[in-house]
Amino acid sequence: MSFQTFPYNPNDPTSCTRRRSAARPPVPGLSHRIFPYNRGATSAHGASSSRNSDSASTSIISTDAGAHSGGTDSAKKLYSPTEQVALTWVKRRIILNSVMTTGWLRNITSTEKKAMKIYISEIINQANIKFGCELEMSDSVADSINKALLLNRRRLSKTSENLIDSYNIQPPTDTNLSDQDRQVFKNRHQTELFDSASPFTYYLHGHELTDVSVFVVLFANPVVESSHITHWYADKDTPLRDEDMRLKINTTPTQMFSESAASVRLAIRRAVSGKTTASGKPLPFSTDPYANEQDAVNEAMLLALGSPTHGPAMEAHMLGVHQRGMGVLRGAMGLEAPMKAISDPPTEEYLQIVSEVLQHARATGLLFPQISEELAMATHRDPSMPDYSISVYVPFSLEELTFP
Numbered sequence: 029m030s031f032q033t034f035p036y037n038p039n040d041p042t043s044c045t046r047r048r049s050a051a052r053p054p055v056p057g058l059s060h061r062i063f064p065y066n067r068g069a070t071s072a073h074g075a076s077s078s079r080n081s082d083s084a085s086t087s088i089i090s091t092d093a094g095a096h097s098g099g100t101d102s103a104k105k106l107y108s109p110t111e112q113v114a115l116t117w118v119k120r121r122i123i124l125n126s127v128m129t130t131g132w133l134r135n136i137t138s139t140e141k142k143a144m145k146i147y148i149s150e151i152i153n154q155a156n157i158k159f160g161c162e163l164e165m166s167d168s169v170a171d172s173i174n175k176a177l178l179l180n181r182r183r184l185s186k187t188s189e190n191l192i193d194s195y196n197i198q199p200p201t202d203t204n205l206s207d208q209d210r211q212v213f214k215n216r217h218q219t220e221l222f223d224s225a226s227p228f229t230y231y232l233h234g235h236e237l238t239d240v241s242v243f244v245v246l247f248a249n250p251v252v253e254s255s256h257i258t259h260w261y262a263d264k265d266t267p268l269r270d271e272d273m274r275l276k277i278n279t280t281p282t283q284m285f286s287e288s289a290a291s292v293r294l295a296i297r298r299a300v301s302g303k304t305t306a307s308g309k310p311l312p313f314s315t316d317p318y319a320n321e322q323d324a325v326n327e328a329m330l331l332a333l334g335s336p337t338h339g340p341a342m343e344a345h346m347l348g349v350h351q352r353g354m355g356v357l358r359g360a361m362g363l364e365a366p367m368k369a370i371s372d373p374p375t376e377e378y379l380q381i382v383s384e385v386l387q388h389a390r391a392t393g394l395l396f397p398q399i400s401e402e403l404a405m406a407t408h409r410d411p412s413m414p415d416y417s418i419s420v421y422v423p424f425s426l427e428e429l430t431f432p
Contacts, residue, residue, distance in 0.1 A: 256288035261353035
């Protein structure tokens with residue numbers, strides 16, 4: 029999968045260093061059936077749609093928004109109370125934009141840094157109009173806003189770390205493995221989790237059991253969904269606590285879900301390497317490689333949404349994830365009865381069935397994807413082997429997703 033850099037357009041500040049992917053055209057002739065993604069959700073209108081209104085917020089924004097404020101801002105005492113509210117709004121606005129429209133905001137090269145400052149200035153101008161103040165752009169303000177983005181990702185990655193136990197990355201406790209063998213076990217399991225060409229074991233996908241089979245549900249892994257809802261809806265510093273920002277989202281934005289998926293991928297790497305938050309030296313949620321990995325997941329989600337095979341059901345499922353999140357958010361804000369953000373762990377019976385089907389799939393070669401002849405000829409590979417060059421493999425055949 030290739031990635032295209034979109035140049036910054038001074039007439040469109042939201043183009044700041046983004047790399048947006050468009051859904052590839054659907055494949056003709058495929059079934060338009062609805063299959064198991066979410067039984068409760070009935071409709072959706074695009075997984076990244078939003079309202080265009082930038083009207084003034086009717087909600088009160090706290091000026092002590094913890095990590096959203098970029099920590100303790102020593103310069104904050106120089107701001108008026110209204111400017112402090114405006115600065116907090118700017119941080120929340122840019123965090124939300126980064127998972128709704130712009131994607132991961134790159135801020136490494138001199139060109140990216142310049143574009144980022146221009147983009148921040150535009151958001152500050154919006155805040156000044158919104159709150160009737162004169163917050164000025166400065167290096168310290170830009171640094172504070174960039175820090176808010178970093179701290180938001182740091183909290184997201186820590187949330188994901190706390191929720192990955194069901195991937196069973198660690199060897200069973202009743203085995204007497206040497207440290208070297210334990211590491212081999214973890215490395216092998218990471219390879220299985222990250223092999224998107226094997227949708228049955230891929231970390232992003234979930235399963236639905238029927239009377240006669242196990243069905244793979246794309247982009248529906250309960251760990252990723254729990255991490256997503258816990259951070260973006262249940263967290264006390266989520267931008268969605270602002271009423272107007274909340275109203276801009278009517279389903280799960282693909283960029284938002286993709287960032288959650290990238291954080292889970294990081295959490296798996298931390299668990300395998302031992303470089304966790306608890307170790308004091310965690311692997312960072314850095315632009316390289318996670319910006320590109322987030323883009324890859326987003327592109328695959330757009331591809332699936334554009335497919336007549338997956339699109340309708342996936343739209344319904346993404347709407348269901350958002351509705352669950354909104355229930356959690358309203359509960360966290362005291363507007364409704366509290367709801368759990370974390371999915372219930374799978375039962376022993378469920379795990380046993382999935383394990384048996386997985387063994388059958390491995391034994392019969394069902395985990396190998398169907399590689400097109402054109403792709404095989406272009407890459408000079410054996411068509412029967414998985415294509416590991418594709419960052420996120422989206423099967424077009426329902427048969428590839430159903431395991432007897």
